[in-house]
Amino acid sequence: MPRVTRSNVHRASVLSCVLSVTQWLERVPYWLLAIPLRLAVATVFWNSAMTKLANWDAALQLFRDEYRVPLLPPEIAAYLAVSIELSMPVLLVLGLGTPLAALVLLGMTSVIEIFVYPQAWPTHIQWAAMLLVLLCRGAGRLSLDHLISRRWSRSIRSGESSTGP
Numbered sequence: 001m002p003r004v005t006r007s008n009v010h011r012a013s014v015l016s017c018v019l020s021v022t023q024w025l026e027r028v029p030y031w032l033l034a035i036p037l038r039l040a041v042a043t044v045f046w047n048s049a050m051t052k053l054a055n056w057d058a059a060l061q062l063f064r065d066e067y068r069v070p071l072l073p074p075e076i077a078a079y080l081a082v083s084i085e086l087s088m089p090v091l092l093v094l095g096l097g098t099p100l101a102a103l104v105l106l107g108m109t110s111v112i113e114i115f116v117y118p119q120a121w122p123t124h125i126q127w128a129a130m131l132l133v134l135l136c137r138g139a140g141r142l143s144l145d146h147l148i149s150r151r152w153s154r155s156i157r158s159g160e161s162s163t164g165p
Contacts, residue, residue, distance in 0.1 A: 031140030037130045038098070038139060042089035044127060045105060049085035052078070067116050084108055092134070095143020102134040 052059035059082075063074035072080070084104060091101040106128060113124040139145045 029141070030137060031142050031146075034095075034134065034137065034140035035142060037134055038092045038095065041102075041105065041127060041130050041134070042092040045085040045108075046089040049082050049089075052082050052085070069111065069115055081108070092139075095139030095145050096148075098139035098143065098145050099135050102131045106131040106135065 060074060060078050063069070063078040063081075067074070067077065069077040085108075088101040088105050091097050092105075109124050109127050109131065113121060117124075
């Protein structure tokens, strides 16, 4: 029979406390975690668009001289980037078309990482991680996606029950 010592009791107490905290954290609803993910990523890209729009000539010069995105003329790349940076954050904040918005921004992040600033991978991997969670899990309950999904499934259920033989 193992001896009961003060250190064994202390270890058991610490372990019990850690397990309790872990179980409590596992009960945090996903929608509550998704909100800061959506807002954080949206803010990064929105601020980038605002910076470009504040001095469009300088932004175009960056696309010509520094960014040099392959296959696209600098002007088209700049307009495309700003369009994405303005529209996708709005969708993320609203939680509307979240997987699509996350996928588009993940693509943009990949282009930035591969062709523009590969040395900034620690930042890009953080964006990518947040976007992958949103792509795979969606916006959560506090979103237009969830509201539309609930309405859609209700209408399908009511349609199925009314279409009998």
